[in-house]
Amino acid sequence: MNEQKTHEDLLNYYIGLLSKIQHYREMAGLAHWDMATYAPKQGKSMRSEALGTLSTEAFKMSVSPEMQNILTELSEEEHFNKLPEKYQRSIKKDIKHLDKFRKIPEDQYRDYVVLTSKAQNIWEKAKEDNDFETFQPYLEKIVDFNQRMAKLVGYEGHPYNALIDRFEEGMTVEKLDTTFGELKRGIQGILDKIKNSSKTLNKRLESVNLSVEKQKILSEKILEKIGYDFECGRLDESVHPFTIGLNPKDVRVTTRYQEDFFKTALFGTIHEGGHGMYEQNIPLELFKTSVGSAASTGMHESQSRFWENVVGRSEAFWKGLLPEFTELFQDEIDKLTLEEMVDYINIVEPSMIRVEADELTYSLHIILRYELEKDLIDGKISVKDLPKLWNEKMKEVIGIEPKDNREGVLQDVHWAGGMFGYFPTYALGNLYSLQLTEALKKDLTDFTTLIENHNFAPIKGWMIEKVHQRGNLRTAEELIKEITGEGLSVKPYLSYLEDKYKKIYQF
Amino acid sequence: MNEQKTHEDLLNYYIGLLSKIQHYREMAGLAHWDMATYAPKQGKSMRSEALGTLSTEAFKMSVSPEMQNILTELSEEEHFNKLPEKYQRSIKKDIKHLDKFRKIPEDQYRDYVVLTSKAQNIWEKAKEDNDFETFQPYLEKIVDFNQRMAKLVGYEGHPYNALIDRFEEGMTVEKLDTTFGELKRGIQGILDKIKNSSKTLNKRLESVNLSVEKQKILSEKILEKIGYDFECGRLDESVHPFTIGLNPKDVRVTTRYQEDFFKTALFGTIHEGGHGMYEQNIPLELFKTSVGSAASTGMHESQSRFWENVVGRSEAFWKGLLPEFTELFQDEIDKLTLEEMVDYINIVEPSMIRVEADELTYSLHIILRYELEKDLIDGKISVKDLPKLWNEKMKEVIGIEPKDNREGVLQDVHWAGGMFGYFPTYALGNLYSLQLTEALKKDLTDFTTLIENHNFAPIKGWMIEKVHQRGNLRTAEELIKEITGEGLSVKPYLSYLEDKYKKIYQF
Incomplete structure (x- = not known):
């Protein structure tokens, strides 16, 4: 970003970045839907890998230096005050997200997406077979990741607060x-x-x-x-x-x-x-x-x-x-x-x-x-x-x-x-x-x-x-x-x- | 890439890059399938945009400096000769692709993906209504892009040769x-x-x-x-x-x-x-x-x-x-x-x-x-x-x-x-x-x-x-x-x- 960029340029850059992230999430969403509805039995495991790649890329973009830079620039008073409320709120939300989640290493994030995607197939089978043991190691890894994530993103009070906040902002x-x-x-x-x-x-x-x-x-x-x-x-x-x-x-x-x-x-x-x-x-x-x-x-x-x-x-x-x-x-x-x-x-x-x-x-x-x-x-x-x-x-x-x-x-x-x-x-x-x-x-x-x-x-x-x-x-x-x-x-x-x-x- | 990288490192990097491209293409493929089968009527137009983003990213990766560098390194005799045939062929194919297609500007590529995705919906309606006029401007743009693409990627003999080659290598x-x-x-x-x-x-x-x-x-x-x-x-x-x-x-x-x-x-x-x-x-x-x-x-x-x-x-x-x-x-x-x-x-x-x-x-x-x-x-x-x-x-x-x-x-x-x-x-x-x-x-x-x-x-x-x-x-x-x-x-x-x-x- 250089000095010559106008207010409008900055905003357009920001919108472009958000729209790219949104497109990745949309595709990941489609893959989720597909796996739960029409995907053929054997296709699901490779789909998990693809889903992992895509979600990780979306995540990386959301905590990327590009995102950080544009959020910093748009937060400057001269720009921020000119923005409609929706962008002001959007920027504040993205800054909060970035501050918390950039601490999560991207490879761990990717492993987690693949893990939870596969774990859902394992769970489906485990439930069918009334077999908790098969599911247990997956769940252990998932809990472990969530514990580490809580530490990384930070919290006040109970560590669970870090996790609730993702779904219900401010709830403890x-x-x-x-x-x-x-x-x-x-x-x-x-x-x-x-x-x-x-x-x-x-x-x-x-x-x-x-x-x-x-x-x-x-x-x-x-x-x-x-x-x-x-x-x-x-x-x-x-x-x-x-x-x-x-x-x-x-x-x-x-x-x-x-x-x-x-x-x-x-x-x-x-x-x-x-x-x-x-x-x-x-x-x-x-x-x-x-x-x-x-x-x-x-x-x-x-x-x-x-x-x-x-x-x-x-x-x-x-x-x-x-x-x-x-x-x-x-x-x-x-x-x-x-x-x-x-x-x-x-x-x-x-x-x-x-x-x-x-x-x-x-x-x-x-x-x-x-x-x-x-x-x-x-x-x-x-x-x-x-x-x-x-x-x-x-x-x-x-x-x-x-x-x-x-x-x-x-x-x-x-x-x-x-x-x-x-x-x-x-x-x-x-x-x-x-x-x-x-x-x-x-x-x-x-x-x-x-x-x-x-x-x-x-x-x-x-x-x-x-x-x-x-x-x-x-x-x-x-x-x-x-x-x-x-x-x-x-x-x-x-x-x-x-x-x-x-x-x-x-x- | 630095000198310390082993043969195996290089190969793994290459495989990682290919797998990422493949994941993007897989998701784009799923979106295509979905649009042709189950996507709700009004969802298709926004899906075209997402599809455009994803296909463009896959394309960019396939002609990126990272790809070029790794292909150059792996093409060096000391590495190339050690590789199994499948990788040798793969590398040759990717070099050919890169040499031809990096000449296509990425924004034009993206516009084209979105255009052809939307044009398919327009065609569907145009066919229903027996209405060539609605479809004509889309087709004109598509032909125009293909003409320009043929020039950019190059050909011997007839310009159409550049286009056939994408589907049937060596055919003229x-x-x-x-x-x-x-x-x-x-x-x-x-x-x-x-x-x-x-x-x-x-x-x-x-x-x-x-x-x-x-x-x-x-x-x-x-x-x-x-x-x-x-x-x-x-x-x-x-x-x-x-x-x-x-x-x-x-x-x-x-x-x-x-x-x-x-x-x-x-x-x-x-x-x-x-x-x-x-x-x-x-x-x-x-x-x-x-x-x-x-x-x-x-x-x-x-x-x-x-x-x-x-x-x-x-x-x-x-x-x-x-x-x-x-x-x-x-x-x-x-x-x-x-x-x-x-x-x-x-x-x-x-x-x-x-x-x-x-x-x-x-x-x-x-x-x-x-x-x-x-x-x-x-x-x-x-x-x-x-x-x-x-x-x-x-x-x-x-x-x-x-x-x-x-x-x-x-x-x-x-x-x-x-x-x-x-x-x-x-x-x-x-x-x-x-x-x-x-x-x-x-x-x-x-x-x-x-x-x-x-x-x-x-x-x-x-x-x-x-x-x-x-x-x-x-x-x-x-x-x-x-x-x-x-x-x-x-x-x-x-x-x-x-x-x-x-x-x-x-x-």
């Missing part, structure tokens, strides 16, 4: 311990009331089988209804459902069909649809900066949990859907009532698998992982003891014990993917979702009627305006304050749960 | 004019005999409709039979069928189903399967060099044409397949005889669309393009006149005239993809395929019986040994000489055609 073990403590007590309180309730819910639907083909039709129909745009996305199947935003015009979701448990695909699809709509509505002009992503992973989760639970598990939603649903499955289900369906999808029953958990106990699964994760990262517990510790924690927090590792420690892909620090955001999403719902209801006072009529456009519109189109211009904490007037709070969520289950379980 | 307009002249006369001679024959073939099968679902089953079954490995590949649908080898463990083919014309999918699938098996059987140790690809595009085509025509359109093949075929389509086709099927799939009838052409007139379509292409490149004709010229040439070479541009100049994606110099290889593939067949029959004297019994493993094995596993250690010209004892020849192909149609048309 100290804050989570308080928040999750309150949440756990609240949920367990409601759980006790349910256990003591004499109301038993009708479980007839537990024994119906619904054809996968028809479930697919339903999944697509619902995605269209809530406003997921198929011109900018698609729905496929994968072992672990996910959403991947390659760019706002290409946001793909996946789901998983179980003939004998239709709740998996139904709520899984709505859940990913919520994520998908967030990604589809990030403005293109933000997407070309480093703030063209969600406010945080927790805020992302607020969108999926909002559509899945607040909307999808409500009586109002099923009032609107029941006629279509009963027609579609007329051969499989006879004389279905609204009450029966609403009861069925809201049955509370502590269970083994997080992704199949009921709405109430779901957060307990997250708290369990959170407690294990932070102890793994600061070395209080070790990988080899995880199966045993998992089962003990399940007993302690949720009250039941897995019969094997497949429904225990091996149930989830996240650790294979190296996503330490990610789990807490699932529970934060629940909290944000109800904080947002309270604010939304003030603006859209006919919220319930809109849902009954499946008139989702105003709701989606509100989310776009308040959340999606803001991208990462604000952290989640800033955004939730801007929208609701207060920071992260457990209260709206607990009071929603209390009201909901009081009605269903009549306590 | 001068050689093709002779070869194609002989081929055209030979085919037209047989065509005349057919026209004068009093035998009329049964065309009942022209009016049957076969369900796409069942056609898919058949396509997969045949691919499995001939030895395409689904653990290292998959079959999908696309507007223009293609094969893409991301790496030997992930080689994907596509086909296109037409309910009212089952020959499209049937022979299209076998054709791509032939390409696919070539890619799947390139040895991994070669794949890590620059000679881990086919001997040439024409040799690649010899494999697809061999399986499609020599095997797939033979009486022996259908003797084996007929029972399964009639059972699968028992609701659609009544009392099908072997003779009827063999006649039907070998009907000779000049037609508009290359990919639907009969085996005999197919090469005439190629010669037509070749003649237009070389004149376009040396500026004798211009893009705006193409629709008219196309129709005139069709009349002259094939004897019929398209009713619109959709079945005329817009029928093919190749020009949109910028693949000037590629078309001749389709006809070269026909010639090579019969040269190989003659050699193969000397080793496998029970060739016809093997096909009748659908015992394809020995045939596939022969192709792997003689062709596939040799990768690009030899040019096509060298390889065909090694296998058959003589260079490119028209005779085996013409005598095969003569024998075949003599029997069918009884002339």
